[in-house]
Amino acid sequence: MSEQVREQARERETRRLDRVVVRFAGDSGDGMQLTGEQFTSETATFGNDLSTLPDFPAEIRAPAGSPAGVSGFQLHFSDHDILTPGDAPDVLVAMNPAALKAYLKDLPPGADLIVNTDAFTGGNLKKAGYTADPLTDGTVDKFRVHKVPLTSMTINAVNAADGVAGAVNKKEAERAKNMFALGLMSWLYHRPTTGTEEFLRQKFAKRPEIAEANVAAFRAGFNYGETTESFSVTYEVAPARMKAGTYRRISGNLALSYGLVAAGELTGLPVFLGSYPITPASDILHELSKHKQFGVRTFQAEDEIAGIGAALGASFGGSLGVTTTSGPGVALKSETIGLAVSLELPLVIVDIQRGGPSTGLPTKTEQSDLMQAMFGRNGEAPVPIIAPRSPSDCFDAAIEAARIATKYRTPVFILSDGYLANGSEPWLLPTRDQLPEIPIQLTTEPNHDDDFWPYLRDPQTLARPWAVPGTKGLEHRIGGLEKADGSGTISYDANNHDQMVRLRQAKIDGIAADIPPLEVDDASGSARVLVLGWGSTYGPIAAAVRRVRAKGLQVAQAHLRHLNPFPANTGEVLRSYDRVLVPEMNLGQLRTLVRAEFLVDAIGYNQVRGLPFKAAELAGVLEDVINQ
Amino acid sequence: MTVTTNGKVGGGRVTNRLLDLVPAAPGPQSRKDFASDQEVRWCPGCGDYAILSTVQGFLPELGVARENIVFISGIGCSSRFPYYLQTYGMHSIHGRAPAIATGLATSRPDLSVWVITGDGDSLSIGGNHLLHALRRNVNIKILMFNNRIYGLTKGQYSPTSEIGKITKSTPHGSLDRPYNPTSLTLGAEATFVARSVDSDRQHLTSVLRAAAEHPGAAFVEIFQNCNIFNDGAFDTMKDRDTRDDVTLRLQHGQPLAFGADGSKAIRRGADGSLEVGAAGDAGVLVHDAHAVDPSQQFALSRLTGDTHGVTPIGVFRDVDVPSYDEELNAQIDRAKQRQGDGNLMSLVAGKETWTIS
Ligand SMILES: Cc1ncc(C[n+]2csc(CCOP(=O)(O)OP(=O)(O)O)c2C)c(N)n1
Ligand code: SF4
Ligand SMILES: [Mg+2]
Numbered sequence A: 001m002s003e004q005v006r007e008q009a010r011e012r013e014t015r016r017l018d019r020v021v022v023r024f025a026g027d028s029g030d031g032m033q034l035t036g037e038q039f040t041s042e043t044a045t046f047g048n049d050l051s052t053l054p055d056f057p058a059e060i061r062a063p064a065g066s067p068a069g070v071s072g073f074q075l076h077f078s079d080h081d082i083l084t085p086g087d088a089p090d091v092l093v094a095m096n097p098a099a100l101k102a103y104l105k106d107l108p109p110g111a112d113l114i115v116n117t118d119a120f121t122g123g124n125l126k127k128a129g130y131t132a133d134p135l136t137d138g139t140v141d142k143f144r145v146h147k148v149p150l151t152s153m154t155i156n157a158v159n160a161a162d163g164v165a166g167a168v169n170k171k172e173a174e175r176a177k178n179m180f181a182l183g184l185m186s187w188l189y190h191r192p193t194t195g196t197e198e199f200l201r202q203k204f205a206k207r208p209e210i211a212e213a214n215v216a217a218f219r220a221g222f223n224y225g226e227t228t229e230s231f232s233v234t235y236e237v238a239p240a241r242m243k244a245g246t247y248r249r250i251s252g253n254l255a256l257s258y259g260l261v262a263a264g265e266l267t268g269l270p271v272f273l274g275s276y277p278i279t280p281a282s283d284i285l286h287e288l289s290k291h292k293q294f295g296v297r298t299f300q301a302e303d304e305i306a307g308i309g310a311a312l313g314a315s316f317g318g319s320l321g322v323t324t325t326s327g328p329g330v331a332l333k334s335e336t337i338g339l340a341v342s343l344e345l346p347l348v349i350v351d352i353q354r355g356g357p358s359t360g361l362p363t364k365t366e367q368s369d370l371m372q373a374m375f376g377r378n379g380e381a382p383v384p385i386i387a388p389r390s391p392s393d394c395f396d397a398a399i400e401a402a403r404i405a406t407k408y409r410t411p412v413f414i415l416s417d418g419y420l421a422n423g424s425e426p427w428l429l430p431t432r433d434q435l436p437e438i439p440i441q442l443t444t445e446p447n448h449d450d451d452f453w454p455y456l457r458d459p460q461t462l463a464r465p466w467a468v469p470g471t472k473g474l475e476h477r478i479g480g481l482e483k484a485d486g487s488g489t490i491s492y493d494a495n496n497h498d499q500m501v502r503l504r505q506a507k508i509d510g511i512a513a514d515i516p517p518l519e520v521d522d523a524s525g526s527a528r529v530l531v532l533g534w535g536s537t538y539g540p541i542a543a544a545v546r547r548v549r550a551k552g553l554q555v556a557q558a559h560l561r562h563l564n565p566f567p568a569n570t571g572e573v574l575r576s577y578d579r580v581l582v583p584e585m586n587l588g589q590l591r592t593l594v595r596a597e598f599l600v601d602a603i604g605y606n607q608v609r610g611l612p613f614k615a616a617e618l619a620g621v622l623e624d625v626i627n628q
Numbered sequence B: 001m002t003v004t005t006n007g008k009v010g011g012g013r014v015t016n017r018l019l020d021l022v023p024a025a026p027g028p029q030s031r032k033d034f035a036s037d038q039e040v041r042w043c044p045g046c047g048d049y050a051i052l053s054t055v056q057g058f059l060p061e062l063g064v065a066r067e068n069i070v071f072i073s074g075i076g077c078s079s080r081f082p083y084y085l086q087t088y089g090m091h092s093i094h095g096r097a098p099a100i101a102t103g104l105a106t107s108r109p110d111l112s113v114w115v116i117t118g119d120g121d122s123l124s125i126g127g128n129h130l131l132h133a134l135r136r137n138v139n140i141k142i143l144m145f146n147n148r149i150y151g152l153t154k155g156q157y158s159p160t161s162e163i164g165k166i167t168k169s170t171p172h173g174s175l176d177r178p179y180n181p182t183s184l185t186l187g188a189e190a191t192f193v194a195r196s197v198d199s200d201r202q203h204l205t206s207v208l209r210a211a212a213e214h215p216g217a218a219f220v221e222i223f224q225n226c227n228i229f230n231d232g233a234f235d236t237m238k239d240r241d242t243r244d245d246v247t248l249r250l251q252h253g254q255p256l257a258f259g260a261d262g263s264k265a266i267r268r269g270a271d272g273s274l275e276v277g278a279a280g281d282a283g284v285l286v287h288d289a290h291a292v293d294p295s296q297q298f299a300l301s302r303l304t305g306d307t308h309g310v311t312p313i314g315v316f317r318d319v320d321v322p323s324y325d326e327e328l329n330a331q332i333d334r335a336k337q338r339q340g341d342g343n344l345m346s347l348v349a350g351k352e353t354w355t356i357s
Helices: A001-009 A031-046 A098-105 A123-129 A150-158 A170-175 A175-190 A196-203 A208-227 A252-267 A282-286 A304-316 A327-343 A371-377 A393-408 A416-424 A494-514 A535-550 A570-575 A589-598 A615-627 B049-064 B079-084 B099-107 B121-127 B129-137 B182-189 B201-213 B295-301 B324-339 B345-351
Strands: A013-015 A019-027 A047-053 A070-078 A092-093 A112-116 A143-146 A233-237 A247-250 A273-277 A297-300 A318-325 A349-355 A412-419 A424-427 A477-479 A529-534 A554-559 A563-565 A579-584 A601-604 B071-074 B088-091 B110-118 B141-148 B193-199 B220-223 B249-251 B264-268 B274-278 B311-318 B352-355
Touching: A001 A123, A019 A031, A019 A175, A019 A233, A031 A047, A031 A070, A031 A175, A031 A196, A031 A247, A031 B129, A031 B193, A047 A416, A092 A098, A092 A175, A092 A412, A092 B182, A098 B193, A098 B249, A112 A175, A112 A252, A112 A416, A123 A282, A123 A494, A143 B324, A150 A170, A150 A175, A150 A208, A170 A175, A170 A208, A175 A196, A175 A208, A175 B193, A196 A208, A196 B110, A233 A570, A247 A252, A247 A349, A252 A282, A252 A318, A252 A371, A252 A412, A252 A416, A252 B182, A252 B345, A273 A282, A273 B099, A282 A297, A282 A477, A282 A589, A297 B099, A297 B324, A304 A318, A304 A327, A304 A349, A304 B099, A304 B129, A318 A327, A318 A393, A327 A371, A327 A412, A327 B110, A327 B324, A371 A563, A371 A589, A371 B141, A393 A412, A412 A416, A412 A494, A477 B079, A494 A563, A494 B049, A529 A535, A529 A570, A529 A615, A535 A554, A535 A579, A535 A615, A570 A589, A579 A589, A601 A615, A615 B324, B049 B079, B049 B141, B049 B201, B071 B079, B079 B110, B099 B110, B099 B129, B099 B141, B110 B121, B121 B141, B121 B182, B129 B182, B141 B201, B141 B249, B182 B220, B182 B311, B201 B220, B264 B345, B274 B311
Parallel strands: A013 A233, A019 A092, A092 A112, A112 A143, A273 A297, A273 A318, A318 A349, A349 A412, A477 B088, A529 A554, A529 A579, A579 A601, B071 B088, B071 B110, B110 B141, B141 B220, B193 B220, B249 B311
Antiparallel strands: A019 A070, A047 A070, A047 A424, A247 A424, A247 B352, B193 B311, B264 B274
């Protein structure tokens, strides 16, 4: 560092912030997800609390340079515990005009805007739909704009690096520009950098010259920050005070995958996943297919029907059958779910919800499959439903689903969504003894004199015995035709059918006694308004509740993990408030259910924009309801 | 790929490397051991009775413990079959039995898994699953009862009904061209394809035995008479006076000859397709069920009573390639050998953790 640079660095102000939201945005080929992930990794290592929200296009290669092809990654990090990936970015890194076009509307006045000026060519402006250069026509006047010739500086840095010049071509050099951006951002926020260099050398171990090109670009970005006068301030966000323990960062789909592996170990049953690729659920299939050493079998079927069919067949044979999909896949699986209800076999059905109907918005989030999970079958076919509330909670939700499925011999839905699936947060790792044991009782002896009656129920749980093929003397046939209560032989008797329909319903209803009561966070005890949520809206709702309370207003919060059956005290909780507000990323599905079930005149707040709620906006809605 | 001939064990227990993973019966079994206490409810005279009786007669020969046998069916008259067998069984949903059986067979190599299906069940609604189970070569034995009609729903035409079929749903005659199930399954890369007839106990038993001996997916089409909605569909192949002249009994390694006096034979025509000639002709073909290349087996599947005046029965194709289930289980074994049994907590922790004290 030259004397002069040092001088500048000393003069520069370092501002302490309690939290920051940054967003990296570029073309889908620009490596923005990787950049965001790596910045997040640095941030996790530094000890901040954090929450991430990737946003990618549905097309793998949408036309380069078009707003439809923009890929974004948002990270919220802080010195205290946070609940959401943040409403609006404090800094936007725009690698091209399309990224600016797609995200400028999200940027509050005064925010930092870092743009790659090299990409603002006539052609790119046109592809993005700009008729004039937004950097000069006043479009960005409200922001603190940092114009950085990112591409050319990257190429220069790569060409100047030892042993790299000549070994990589121009295109490869240019590709490293995302690392230049990462370097600059790492400098701006005082992030640790050794991890990134190690990461790059590992990632490109097979092509060391590419690794060095990227490291050179990364360092150049960092050094550029030091030397440029464009930035008068740098920012520090102190590590968060978090509970003691060992943490990792985890996304919802990864947590769910690990939860399923754990469920296999806790139940002692081999996991069998039957699945057909679909966004945003495919990553669970990818992940589980890696873990054969746990005895996990994965089967990529010819369609969703075969995926769940194979899982159910495996359950019949004593495996923990699992199928993973999204809404359109659930539609195809409905008939088999009905069969599983009738066969009364354990099965875990994972629905990573996305925007619907039909193909809808494959890469965007929504909570609109609740009614489908609840009622989307012919006949009276009740299925328990569990919804995780955060990325790491997907781990526990998977274990809980397996517990209920095996204990009550029933298919169980897990309703996650695109936001949880791809979002990530720090996770305080559980220890082995914090995980529940899930004992499984397979039937090995006749249960009716010398006979085996496959539908003779446990009087407590109403679960039927599970006797798997290979068990001597218990040979039996089950099927989708109505069965006689007890013996399980085919029965067309009217009273028997009435009885069996009620028994199957009672079995699921009875689970309410086996799940925790609905907890209410009502610190003052004087709130008159309750906000009730489910699934991934937990973070934004809780953040909104904090804001409202910070203003001295009273509000109670409750969040449902079990949606079928509801916890036993749900009605009592809802009825003890004057008003119940139910924010959902659908048009009011939970609200309809609680109104029908508890005769509570719940108010809805509903959005289906493919994005999680913003805390500020929810806080406003809450205030309105409180002040009504 | 190595292709071996399946060793047949004369008279005794049926065996192959996959069946060897299934526990053997502790002692001799009889047909009675395989009859359940359920009242059989097909129409009197239905061909399904004969098939049931033949299967019950064959299962003792399979020689595996009864509790390790599972029959899985779809929906249809034929799919009631599992209820009548004293084995494990599942009467599932329309068309999906091959998928369900795939999950069971791949997760339980110690079971002998059979699928019972109809022409509508396997070729209409379940066509996709049938093709994929066969191409994957999952170790399941699929018995398809082809009565060329929808029996259970009371007589609509099926994907194997002949063009112009008058049924309740086609009063002016059906328009769609039928599938040839053996051609279809050979085209789907099936490793074992055979055909038999409900009333020919001896032949059907021999085909069941060959299917059981095949280490992988087996597809067996069984011509089955529905005496209520499609009576007599296979009569010429059953009638004593005509059957030998219209039926070609395929036997591996034997010349393709047929006819009451053995005077007719199959040879290759000028355009490469097969044709019927005289037994003494030059170029009479010899059947090779174990040929890896399916061309001649496929050509045989194109012979039908309507087009050539002769229908082949027996084993068209029987080649030994690794089955999906043994390969999947081998991957698991290899992973365990290489990495040891998985350690849950180290998996969950991953590579990047940090500790806050
Ligand atoms: C999803 C669904 N669609 C339709 C039916 C009605 N259905 C039952 S069996 C059948 C056709 C059966 O024909 P096939 O498979 O040839 O069996 P068969 O009765 O002839 O033995 C149909 C259409 C059903 N049970 N389920
Ligand atoms: S309808 Fe036909 S196939 Fe069905 S039981 Fe009667 S005779 Fe058999
Ligand atoms: Mg039929």
